[in-house]
Amino acid sequence: MIRLQKKPGKDFVILNLTDFQLDVAESQPDHIAFRLLKTTFDELVERVKPDLITVSGDISWGGENLPSYKAFADLLAPTGIPWAPVWGNHDDESPAVVENIVTLYEGYPTFLYERGDLSLGSGNYVITIMEGEKPVEALIMMNSHSGNDRVLLDEFCVPHKYPSYASLTPAQLDWYREQVKLLREMGCTESTLILHIPPYCFREALYDAMEEEYRIPGKVTLSESYRGVGWREEYKAGSFGVFRECVASPNYDDGVLPVLLECGHTKNLLAGHNHTNNWSIPYKGIRMTFAIKIGKGCYWDPEINGGTVITLDETGVKELRHEYVDLSQWIMEN
Numbered sequence: 001m002i003r004l005q006k007k008p009g010k011d012f013v014i015l016n017l018t019d020f021q022l023d024v025a026e027s028q029p030d031h032i033a034f035r036l037l038k039t040t041f042d043e044l045v046e047r048v049k050p051d052l053i054t055v056s057g058d059i060s061w062g063g064e065n066l067p068s069y070k071a072f073a074d075l076l077a078p079t080g081i082p083w084a085p086v087w088g089n090h091d092d093e094s095p096a097v098v099e100n101i102v103t104l105y106e107g108y109p110t111f112l113y114e115r116g117d118l119s120l121g122s123g124n125y126v127i128t129i130m131e132g133e134k135p136v137e138a139l140i141m142m143n144s145h146s147g148n149d150r151v152l153l154d155e156f157c158v159p160h161k162y163p164s165y166a167s168l169t170p171a172q173l174d175w176y177r178e179q180v181k182l183l184r185e186m187g188c189t190e191s192t193l194i195l196h197i198p199p200y201c202f203r204e205a206l207y208d209a210m211e212e213e214y215r216i217p218g219k220v221t222l223s224e225s226y227r228g229v230g231w232r233e234e235y236k237a238g239s240f241g242v243f244r245e246c247v248a249s250p251n252y253d254d255g256v257l258p259v260l261l262e263c264g265h266t267k268n269l270l271a272g273h274n275h276t277n278n279w280s281i282p283y284k285g286i287r288m289t290f291a292i293k294i295g296k297g298c299y300w301d302p303e304i305n306g307g308t309v310i311t312l313d314e315t316g317v318k319e320l321r322h323e324y325v326d327l328s329q330w331i332m333e334n
Contacts, residue, residue, distance in 0.1 A: 001182075002112055002127045004052060004082065006136055006312065012129055014139075014310040015050035015323075016194070017041070018272030019058045020072055021090060021297030027060075027071035032334060037295035038075060040325045044294075044307045045079055048323055052112075052127075053081050054139065056272035056291050057088025057196030061298070064093070069101050073108050084112040084139070087123055088196035088272060089146040089165065098122045120172050121145055126179050128188060129312055135188035137316045140179060140266065142168060144197035165197045165273075167254035180265045190316045191266045198249045198271035198290065201257035205283035206247060209235040218244050222303055225279070241279035241290065241322065244301060248274050260286060268317055270308065276301040278308075278322055292322045302327060 006012040026033035053076065060068035076083050085105075092098060095118065102122065105111045114125035121143035129137045145166035168176075176193075183191060207215065214220055214230035220242060221229075228236035230243075260266050261284060268287045275298065280289035291308040293300055305327060311319040 002084075002114065002125065003130050004127060006051075006129050006131045006314075008131055008314075011318065012052070012136070012312040013048060013050045014052045014054055014312070015044060015048050016054045016056055016270060016291050016308040016310065017044075017294045018056040018196075018291040018308075019088070019275055019293045019297065020295055021058045021061060022068050022071070022295070023061045023297075024065050024067050026297065027065075027068040029071075033296050034071065035334065036327060036330070037297070039327065039330055040294050040305055041075060043325045044323060045081070048307070048309055050081055050309075053083040054141075054194055055083060055085035056194055056270060057086050057144075058090045058272060058298075059085065059088070061090050062093050062097075064097065066100065066104060069104060073105055073111070077108055077110065080110060082110045082112050084127060084141060085123070086141045086195055087121075087143050089144075092121065092143060092146050095122065117175065120169065120175055124172060124175055126183070128183070128186075131314055134314075135183070135186055136314060137312050138179075138183050138188050138191040140176065140191050140193045142172060142176070142193065142195045144168060144195040164251045165248055167197070167199060167250040168195070168256055170255070173256065173259045176259060177263060180263045183265065189265075192268040192270060192310065192317065193260070193266045194270045196272045198247060198273060198288075199256035199269070200249050200252065200254045201260075201269075201283070202249050202271065202288055202290075203247045204257070205281045205288045206243060206279065208232075208283060209239055209281045210243065215243075217246065218242075235281060238282040238287075239280065242277065242304065243279050244276035245274055247277070257284070268310070268320060270310075275299055276304065278304045280320065280322075287320060289320060292324070302331070
């Protein structure tokens with residue numbers, strides 16, 4: 001378990017970044033995709049002044065692209081800010097490939113990571129934010145793997161041309177239970193779960209929160225979502241962000257939500273993966289949020305470029321919000 005200290009009387013700020021997804025060519029400093037990403041990153045760091053950067057996966061297009069992974073780490077290194085990743089489906093190609101990335105990153109002093117039990121997938125670990133001897137919040141970082149061949153289409157998603165995205169395994173959920181037990185024993189009363197592929201419950205949350213007539217990707221604008229348009233009455237106060245593509249979760253019930261509810265510890269669930277979704281919905285006592293994508297890698301919506309900010313006070317999560325970086329003018333000039 002990794003422990004970080006929060007200064008008494010001062011908020012602890014976490015900046016989450018997701019889905020850089022650059023290829024080798026785009027990782028070159030003079031490539032427009034990298035310059036766009038760096039401009040966004042520099043602006044976020046200047047505005048947010050984070051104490052920790054978390055990364056919810058898909059740093060590159062795949063583990064064989066080690067130059068892309070190095071370019072990412074070189075981007076973060078000058079800030080001196082600790083950073084901690086989970087792997088995305090494009091990172092988690094094979095255990096050997098992930099190990100190569102981890103070995104590379106271990107050469108960076110601000111890299112935070114624990115391999116954990118490799119039978120569960122590399123990178124299931126916990127970061128606890130402490131104020132003195134008191135735990136304020138735990139970040140449970142979990143490897144959501146890549147994909148599998150189980151296909152069971154349902155009413156929450158149009159038929160998908162790919163096999164189902166993967167989910168947390170039963171063994172990982174047992175590991176999660178063990179971590180919650182340990183956290184409770186040390187006096188930590190709540191946690192945030194960070195992973196790449198959203199669990200099946202993201203589909204349930206979306207379809208429970210949205211009025212039926214608005215369950216069409218792209219029907220609600222970003223500004224409308226913040227004004228309550230499209231949300232059912234009981235969700236208007238706490239929901240925000242856009243729904244612009246099908247929720248790319250496992251297309252079968254993966255059993256994650258029942259375990260989270262059974263344990264009653266995780267209050268925030270943060271996923272990456274869907275580049276043009278960034279909605280945040282409080283569902284059954286857990287805020288489920290798509291992290292906002294940074295940069296144009298693979299595909300993007302320039303309107304929702306930036307990072308997701310989690311602010312902690314002495315009682316835990318005080319605020320979760322998206323920090324938008326508008327690069328429309330920069331794009332015209334470059």
